Amino acid sequence: MNGLDLLFGMNRIDDELIDSFMNSKQELFRKEKQTIRYRWRFAAAACLFALVSLLTWILLDRKQRSKLPTEHISSEPTIIFAKPIDPDPYGIESRDKLQFEKENYWRDYKSVYASIQENWVYVGKILSYAESQWDFTGDFQANNKLYVGCRLYRENSHPGELWLAYEGQYLHFIAERYIPSWIFFDGKLYLTENWLELIGVGTPPSVHVTAPPEDAIDLGSLIYNSEDLLPGKNLETNAANLHHRQVYFSSDLGCLLVEIPTPDGAQFWYYYPVDPEAFVKETP
Amino acid sequence: MDDNDIVQLFIARSEEAIHYTSIQYGSRLKGLAYNILGCKEDAEEIVNDTYLALWNSIPPQKPTYFFAYAAKICRYLSLDRFDRLAAKKRSAVIVELTSELEQCIPDRHQLTASDPADIGRLLNSFIQQQPCKNQEIFVRRYWAGESISTIAEKTGLREGAIKTKLFRIRKKLKQYLEEEGVIP
Numbered sequence: 001m002n003g004l005d006l007l008f009g010m011n012r013i014d015d016e017l018i019d020s021f022m023n024s025k026q027e028l029f030r031k032e033k034q035t036i037r038y039r040w041r042f043a044a045a046a047c048l049f050a051l052v053s054l055l056t057w058i059l060l061d062r063k064q065r066s067k068l069p070t071e072h073i074s075s076e077p078t079i080i081f082a083k084p085i086d087p088d089p090y091g092i093e094s095r096d097k098l099q100f101e102k103e104n105y106w107r108d109y110k111s112v113y114a115s116i117q118e119n120w121v122y123v124g125k126i127l128s129y130a131e132s133q134w135d136f137t138g139d140f141q142a143n144n145k146l147y148v149g150c151r152l153y154r155e156n157s158h159p160g161e162l163w164l165a166y167e168g169q170y171l172h173f174i175a176e177r178y179i180p181s182w183i184f185f186d187g188k189l190y191l192t193e194n195w196l197e198l199i200g201v202g203t204p205p206s207v208h209v210t211a212p213p214e215d216a217i218d219l220g221s222l223i224y225n226s227e228d229l230l231p232g233k234n235l236e237t238n239a240a241n242l243h244h245r246q247v248y249f250s251s252d253l254g255c256l257l258v259e260i261p262t263p264d265g266a267q268f269w270y271y272y273p274v275d276p277e278a279f280v281k282e283t284p
Numbered sequence: 285m286d287d288n289d290i291v292q293l294f295i296a297r298s299e300e301a302i303h304y305t306s307i308q309y310g311s312r313l314k315g316l317a318y319n320i321l322g323c324k325e326d327a328e329e330i331v332n333d334t335y336l337a338l339w340n341s342i343p344p345q346k347p348t349y350f351f352a353y354a355a356k357i358c359r360y361l362s363l364d365r366f367d368r369l370a371a372k373k374r375s376a377v378i379v380e381l382t383s384e385l386e387q388c389i390p391d392r393h394q395l396t397a398s399d400p401a402d403i404g405r406l407l408n409s410f411i412q413q414q415p416c417k418n419q420e421i422f423v424r425r426y427w428a429g430e431s432i433s434t435i436a437e438k439t440g441l442r443e444g445a446i447k448t449k450l451f452r453i454r455k456k457l458k459q460y461l462e463e464e465g466v467i468p
């Protein structure tokens with residue numbers, strides 16, 4: 001026997017074996033099977049990667065959550081804006097804590113206003129809002145401090161309370177009134193729709209004068225939108241439509257005096273009798 | 285056209301059988317013959333002889349694997365032609381292949397004569413025991429006479445890896461032949 005005998009002997013190799021390796025159709029079939037195998041391997045690897053990523057994410061998320069107190073109500077809140085403020089000499093409002101707008105308003109305006117000393121200052125934008133849980137997140141600025149990525153809560157049982165989670169800490173704010181009907185902002189007075197009803201904008205005033213009395217104290221510019229100071233209208237972005245009217249308060253008269261300009265340039269001052277006490281404590 | 289259809293044409297004695305065989309497998313058969321003989325003209329002649337052999341053998345034969353059947357005829361005819369050629373005209377490829385295979389048979393003086401059918405049975409049995417990849421490499425190299433580079437290209441392995449695998453397969457074959465008593 002020699003090498004050639006072996007070569008000849010190989011002619012006895014099974015047809016099936018020869019066909020599977022040498023027939024181009026079979027080759028294609030085998031390559032296809034191999035491709036499918038590779039695809040399965042790739043899919044399996046991708047699934048494994050996704051699973052590992054998911055597990056990592058879950059673990060990291062849990063770790064992150066564990067830093068926050070689970071029962072924020074029972075945790076000891078840190079009250080900010082607790083700086084004592086002199087009582088408002090006009091009896092309009094005395095605040096030492098955060099107040100926020102009426103639900104409809106701040107939900108629509110997506111803004112929160114805080115009371116610092118005598119003025120309302122804009123605190124920040126609410127970036128997202130989950131209505132069902134009274135829970136939203138946003139960036140807030142107060143006391144010259146920026147709170148980025150806060151979570152805000154309002155307890156259903158205590159609608160005047162506002163909770164703000166920030167850096168693992170809960171900040172507690174208490175609104176004096178559930179539905180503040182007006183706000184000062186940057187030295188200016190903002191009215192909500194309830195206040196429009198109160199002062200009777202759009203209805204004939206009972207009294208009017210051509211100048212405010214001497215004892216009247218300038219409260220600043222009253223800003224309202226006569227057409228639609230309604231939910232869905234943003235005071236900030238809708239500034240062009242806002243009406244600015246000077247507002248005075250006369251403690252002697254117990255009135256607000258609102259400037260009503262006329263087309264010929266003459267000024268009238270409408271008196272709106274108000275009870276300062278009711279003004280302060282009750283929602284109109 | 286399917287292999288079965290070609291076989292049916294042969295059985296029906298239709299000359300289209302040759303035509304379709306040529307379209308489907310002509311170049312492969314020619315390549316196989318060329319690998320063994322190393323001569324283009326001889327290879328073409330062998331392919332034509334193969335067609336004739338197919339025509340004469342089908343029927344009564346009705347091969348399940350038509351390509352393997354045709355390729356075996358082609359290979360047998362090529363080796364037969366090779367054996368009859370003068371040494372100087374012999375293909376370098378076959379010389380190389382026989383030389384490689386003779387490494388499985390170290391001492392020629394101690395060889396026992398074996399029936400080609402027995403050798404075929406042993407080789408068949410040996411190949412069946414090998415892993416699939418090794419089977420392919422072995423068949424491509426020693427059955428079809430393909431070059432190392434061609435095998436590497438078709439199997440996706442490096443040439444070095446093919447050489448190593450072939451060396452190990454030959455070693456195993458030697459061992460197997462010893463165990464089977466072909467080499468005392």
